[in-house]
Amino acid sequence: MASRVRDPALADRGALQIEWAEMHMPVVAKFIRERFTREKPLQGVRIGAVLHVTKETAALVRTLAAGGAEVRLAASNPLSTQDDVAAALAREEGIEVCAWRGMNEEEYFSCIRWVTEWRPNIVIDDGGDLHAMLHREYPEIAASVWGGTEETTTGVIRLRAMEKDGVLKYPAIAVNDARTKMMFDNRYGTGQSTIDGILRATNILFAGKVVVVAGYGWVGRGIALRARGMGARVIVTEVDPIRALEAVMDGFDVMPMIEAARRGDVFITATGDKKVIRREHFEVMKDGAILANAGHFNVEIWVPDLEEMAVAKRQVRPYVTEYRLTDGRRIYLLAEGRLVNLVAAEGHPSEVMDMSFANQALSAEYLVKNRGKLEPRVYVVPREIDEEVARLKLKAMGISIDTLTEEQKEYLSSWQL
Structure with a gap:
C-alpha cells in the first residue's frame, strides 16, 4: 500500500x-x-x-x-x-x-x-x-x-x-x-496546549472557575500551573502521597476525586490510568461540568458510564458533546475523551x-x-x-552559560577538600 x-x-x-x-x-x-x-x-x-x-x-x-x-x-x-x-x-x-x-x-x-x-x-x-x-x-x-x-x-x-x-x-x-x-514537553507543552484545546472547544473564562486536575506528574503540574495563572481555583487529586504533598506545598487544594467532583467546574485528567472519573463522580457533579482528558488514551474519563447514565446526548459545538442525565443535569465531554490538546487544538x-x-x-x-x-x-x-x-x-536562543574550570571539576570529583 x-x-x-x-x-x-x-x-x-x-x-x-x-x-x-x-x-x-x-x-x-x-x-x-x-x-x-x-x-x-x-x-x-x-x-x-x-x-x-x-x-x-x-x-x-x-x-x-x-x-x-x-x-x-x-x-x-x-x-x-x-x-x-x-x-x-x-x-x-x-x-x-x-x-x-x-x-x-x-x-x-x-x-x-x-x-x-x-x-x-x-x-x-x-x-x-x-x-x-x-x-x-x-x-x-x-x-x-x-x-x-x-x-x-x-x-x-x-x-x-x-x-x-x-x-x-x-x-x-x-x-x-x-x-x-519531560521537564519541558510534559510540563510546559501539555500545560499550555491542554488549556488551549479547552478554550478553543468551549471559549469559557478560566478566571474564577474551579478546575480539578487529576494527577500531579509533570503533565498535571503544568496544567495546574497554567490554570492557576489564568485565575482558576485549582484542586489536585492524587493517589501518590509524595506528589499529593508536593501539590499541597505548591499551594493547591488536594482531596479525593469524590469530593472534588462536587466542587469542580472543569475536570482535566492527566494520570495515564483508567476510570479516573467514573459513575460515582458523574452522579455528584454540577450542572454544566466540563470534562477534558490530557492523558494518552480515552479511558481516564470512563465514557461508558456516562453513556449509560445519559437520557439524551447531542453535540453542541465542535468537540463538545452534551450528556443530559435523568435529573436534568448536563455534563459536557470534550474531544470524545481523547487528547483535548490535539483533537480540539494543534498540540x-x-x-x-x-x-x-x-x-x-x-x-x-x-x-x-x-x-x-x-x-x-x-x-x-x-x-x-x-x-x-x-x-x-x-x-x-542565543544564551551562553558558564563552564567548570579544571580546578572546579577536580574539587567536585574528590572527597578531599
Missing part, C-alpha cells in the same frame, strides 16, 4: 504549516538536520513511526529522511492527524504516510499494522501501540528490530511492563524520561517539541550506532544526548 491520506491536494497548505513549525524548531530542523545531511548516519535504515501526524512531527520525519532513512509514518491517535501535513509528507521522497483525521478503530490499527509488516529496523512510538502490536501479533518481526524509542509516559509504562514480564524483544529508549523532554507549541524530537532523532542514531550491543530492556536517554539537546536549544 502506498501512502494513504485524506486529500493529496492539501499538500501545499501542509507544506506551509511545516515551514512554520520548522522556523521554531532550530535544534531538529537546523542543527541536527544539517549534520544528518552531511553524515547520513541513518543511510538505508527503515524507521517505522507511530506518532501524532502534526507539523512538528513532520520536522522530525524530514530530519530522519535527511539522515538517509526510509520512513513509514502512521497516526498514534485517530483524531490528532493534521490532514494537510500528512498530504505534504506523503509527497516527499523516502517518506510514506498512513493517517487521516477521524479514523475508525479498524483503520487506525490497520495503519499501524502497515508499519509493522514493513519490517522496520528502528521503531518510534507514541503511546505504545506499535510496540504492543509487534510483540503481541508479530513476535518474529519484533525479534528482528534493532531498537525502539517511546515518546510518552503511557508508552514507557507499557514497555517497562514488557521488560518486567520478560517479553521485550529489543532495546527501547524511554525518550519521555529525558530531562529535556504542543513547536518550540517545546523541538527538544522532544531532537531526543528522538539522536536516540534513533544511537540505536543504529549501537546495533547488537544493547540488551532487550528499557534504557534512559544517554546523558550526553540529553545535555547536547539542552546545549543546542540554548544556542538557538
